[in-house]
Amino acid sequence: MDFNVSEEMSVRLEMIREFMDREVIPLEGEMLFGDPATLEAGVKAAQAKVKQMGLWAPNHPVEFGGLGLSMVDHGLFAEAVGRSPLGMTVFGTQAPDAGNIEILHKYATEEQRERFLRPLVAAEIRSCFSMTEPETAGSNPTLLATTAVTDGDDYVINGQKWFTSSADGAAFAIVMAVTNPEAPPHQRASMIIVPTDTPGFNLVRNVSVMGHSGHGHASHAEVIYQSCRVPRTNLLGPEGSGFLLAQDRLGPGRIHHCMRWLGIAARAFDMMCERANARVMDADGGTLADKQVIQHWVAEMDAEIRGARLQTLHCAWMIDQHGASAARDEISAIKFEVANTMLKSVDRAIQVHGALGVTDDTILSYWYRHERAARIYDGADEVHKTSLGRRILRRYARAAEAR
Numbered sequence: 001m002d003f004n005v006s007e008e009m010s011v012r013l014e015m016i017r018e019f020m021d022r023e024v025i026p027l028e029g030e031m032l033f034g035d036p037a038t039l040e041a042g043v044k045a046a047q048a049k050v051k052q053m054g055l056w057a058p059n060h061p062v063e064f065g066g067l068g069l070s071m072v073d074h075g076l077f078a079e080a081v082g083r084s085p086l087g088m089t090v091f092g093t094q095a096p097d098a099g100n101i102e103i104l105h106k107y108a109t110e111e112q113r114e115r116f117l118r119p120l121v122a123a124e125i126r127s128c129f130s131m132t133e134p135e136t137a138g139s140n141p142t143l144l145a146t147t148a149v150t151d152g153d154d155y156v157i158n159g160q161k162w163f164t165s166s167a168d169g170a171a172f173a174i175v176m177a178v179t180n181p182e183a184p185p186h187q188r189a190s191m192i193i194v195p196t197d198t199p200g201f202n203l204v205r206n207v208s209v210m211g212h213s214g215h216g217h218a219s220h221a222e223v224i225y226q227s228c229r230v231p232r233t234n235l236l237g238p239e240g241s242g243f244l245l246a247q248d249r250l251g252p253g254r255i256h257h258c259m260r261w262l263g264i265a266a267r268a269f270d271m272m273c274e275r276a277n278a279r280v281m282d283a284d285g286g287t288l289a290d291k292q293v294i295q296h297w298v299a300e301m302d303a304e305i306r307g308a309r310l311q312t313l314h315c316a317w318m319i320d321q322h323g324a325s326a327a328r329d330e331i332s333a334i335k336f337e338v339a340n341t342m343l344k345s346v347d348r349a350i351q352v353h354g355a356l357g358v359t360d361d362t363i364l365s366y367w368y369r370h371e372r373a374a375r376i377y378d379g380a381d382e383v384h385k386t387s388l389g390r391r392i393l394r395r396y397a398r399a400a401e402a403r
């Protein structure tokens, strides 16, 4: 594995870091306390500058206006923009759109590409992904209850979803629904594109999460599909292929989250070190940084973030070289490892900031609230640990049999 970063990528990273500090991080105050319309205008202005700099949509296909970066380069990129909650949106690579773009690019018909994919990559519209249901276990989506029944040239969708992130203001949802109830469990469901202005698409509420129901992109909606009728031409991929598409969406999606979390972990670490150096604790001018426990936290966190970064970039390299399915173990391992490292970094930074850490005067408490979910979505820690542990043990069992 080559640890060198290409000259072109080094230049891009320098531009991104400078832009994040100058244009994006200053918008965070508006995000925390300001007016949503002012924030949106600021984000749009920053997006226009990113497009002018030729840095728009780094991981998306070149023919749709992206940069088509390799997974390793995207990892470096995402860490740099992950330093702010607004970074991914400003650079056109935010979830859930990024995952939807991934599957639309792979499976959409020509008509679907023009209508949904092209404007999505350009950020002219937003989208959402509607799979999880309050009444069935998201960790086992073969239990999904939402149905899409054929009626002439249409599907009629009925069911209740929640945590359809960013549905508020989205132009369309990609909905996972049962189309083939008699088929084997993993061939029962399909993905269907549902424009959100379709009668029967009912956004009931933005679910309140950690004290905030949010709005627009930063929200998690409960949606009831009530006799929601869309043409059968809105089917994405073959009927019954919902699980296949979900895997295609979730594999890269998980690594994208890990890359962004590294940016959070790194900025929280910077804040912890800066605060430790600046906070005077003793009459003789001694600072928090002089305390051995803080020095240990800094050393441990530095080592853990380095480890998480190396694991993530190695996983990205595996995907570039051999494809996402060959990197299943690596993806499972980083999904829980990087999530926990990021949360620990935020928690330690809060502790070092004392009371200031739990206020909204820094970005740390925002992350503490919003990123706790990292250990739940796209496969809870326990699910990834179980599947990784099971695969490793099977390999040992096969090796023992072969001896």
Ligand SMILES: Cc1cc2nc3c(=O)[nH]c(=O)nc-3n(C[C@H](O)[C@H](O)[C@H](O)COP(=O)(O)OP(=O)(O)OC[C@H]3O[C@@H](n4cnc5c(N)ncnc54)[C@H](O)[C@@H]3O)c2cc1C
Pocket (backbone or CB within 6 Å): 096, 128, 129, 130, 131, 132, 133, 136, 137, 138, 139, 140, 162, 163, 164, 165, 166, 220, 373, 376, 377, 378, 379, 380, 381, 382, 383, 386
């Ligand atoms: C902030 C956020 C954003 C989200 N965005 C979206 C979205 O845009 N679209 C969408 O469709 N969904 C979204 N989700 C939903 C997410 O994918 C589900 O929450 C996740 O799949 C877990 O499903 P569940 O909540 O039903 O938990 P359950 O499946 O009920 O699991 C509950 C807990 O049980 C434990 N557990 C589960 N399986 C096992 C096992 N095999 N062994 C041991 N323990 C286990 C885990 O600790 C897990 O957290 C989002 C969730 C959050 C929190």
